[in-house]
Amino acid sequence: MSRRTLYTALSWLAPLLVLCAWESASRLGLIAQQVMPAPSRVAETAWELARTGELFLHLGASLLRAAAGFVIGGGVGFALGVAVGFSPLAHALLDRSIQMVRAVPFLAILPLVIVWFGVDESGKIFLVSLAVLFPIYINTVLGIRQIDPKLMELAKVTGMEWPAIVRRIVLPGAMPSILTGVRYALAHAWLALVVAETLATTKGIGFLAMDAREFLQTDVILLTIIIYAIIGVAADALARLLETKLLGWHPNFAKGAR
Numbered sequence: 001m002s003r004r005t006l007y008t009a010l011s012w013l014a015p016l017l018v019l020c021a022w023e024s025a026s027r028l029g030l031i032a033q034q035v036m037p038a039p040s041r042v043a044e045t046a047w048e049l050a051r052t053g054e055l056f057l058h059l060g061a062s063l064l065r066a067a068a069g070f071v072i073g074g075g076v077g078f079a080l081g082v083a084v085g086f087s088p089l090a091h092a093l094l095d096r097s098i099q100m101v102r103a104v105p106f107l108a109i110l111p112l113v114i115v116w117f118g119v120d121e122s123g124k125i126f127l128v129s130l131a132v133l134f135p136i137y138i139n140t141v142l143g144i145r146q147i148d149p150k151l152m153e154l155a156k157v158t159g160m161e162w163p164a165i166v167r168r169i170v171l172p173g174a175m176p177s178i179l180t181g182v183r184y185a186l187a188h189a190w191l192a193l194v195v196a197e198t199l200a201t202t203k204g205i206g207f208l209a210m211d212a213r214e215f216l217q218t219d220v221i222l223l224t225i226i227i228y229a230i231i232g233v234a235a236d237a238l239a240r241l242l243e244t245k246l247l248g249w250h251p252n253f254a255k256g257a258r
Contacts, residue, residue, distance in 0.1 A: 037219040042226065045219040059227065061203035065121070065196065066189050069128025074185060077133035078178070081140025085174075095141075102134045106195050114199065124196035131192030132185040139181025143174030179243050186235040190228060 019039050025031045026038030033041070049055035080098065083090040106127065117123030147170055155165045197206020205224050212220035 034216075034218060037222060042219050042222050046223050049220075049223070058203055058205050058208045062193060062197065062205040063231075065124050065204065066128060066193050069125045069192070070132050070185065070189050072125065073129030073132030073189075074136050074182070076129070077136035077181075077185075078140055080133075081137045081178075082144065084137075085141045085144030098134070098137060101130075106131070106192060110195065110199075119199050119201070123199060124193070124201070127196040128189050128192045131188040135184035135188055136178070136181040139177045139184070140174065143177030144170060146177065147173040175246055176243075179239065179246065182242070183236060183239040186239060187232060190232060190235075194228070 022031075022036070023039050026033065026036065026041075046055065080094060084095055084098075109127070109130070113123045113127060117126060151169050151173070152165070155169055160168075193204075194206050197204040198210060201207045205227055209221050209224040212218075212224070
């Protein structure tokens with residue numbers, strides 16, 4: 001067994017121990033079923049919801065909202081980050097306003113979003129887009145500004161054209177920071193989605209949790225929490241895979257280096 005495989009196995013040890021302890025405590029009666037149902041009970045609930053198709057209906061709705069918000073917010077954040085990173089004028093015009101909006105809590109924006117968009121899908125996607133925008137914007141600006149000035153001087157001395165400078169120096173140099181922003185943005189997207197799905201809706205993992213709360217279905221509430229956790233881990237793994245593919249040239253991101 002390689003060291004990397006060993007570390008991967010060890011990373012799952014703590015969650016498995018928690019599940020075993022949780023199941024044992026529930027079966028021994030140390031934890032009330034109404035308060036914290038056993039993992040086996042949560043698994044049965046998941047199977048029943050999957051069998052009827054209800055789980056996939058809600059999961060699909062949440063994934064579509066998250067994906068749409070990520071694409072829109074990520075695109076806008078990247079475009080703004082590139083503009084501010086390259087242009088002092090754009091920084092003077094845009095950065096302070098962006099930072100002010102970033103400081104506003106989501107729950108404070110929620111009433112205004114309802115006024116603007118009502119309770120349609122557009123409002124939910126807007127909230128996710130807004131959450132995704134800021135991590136990608138900040139890390140794109142940071143990545144561009146951390147480019148080694150000597151590389152830029154060398155490119156100018158050798159007569160490299162500006163598009164080539166961006167393609168061969170700026171984007172590769174800023175990519176580690178940009179992908180870090182992507183990882184943060186993926187986490188923020190799900191946090192925003194939880195808030196967004198508290199709006200009037202009939203589909204989504206957030207709706208499933210809110211509906212279960214009304215009927216005191218603790219097993220369903222725990223299932224939604226576990227689903228969010230699994231999706232978060234899967235999204236982070238996807239981001240790490242993207243780092244490995246795009247940053248294979250970088251010693252800190254090369255395969256086997258992490």
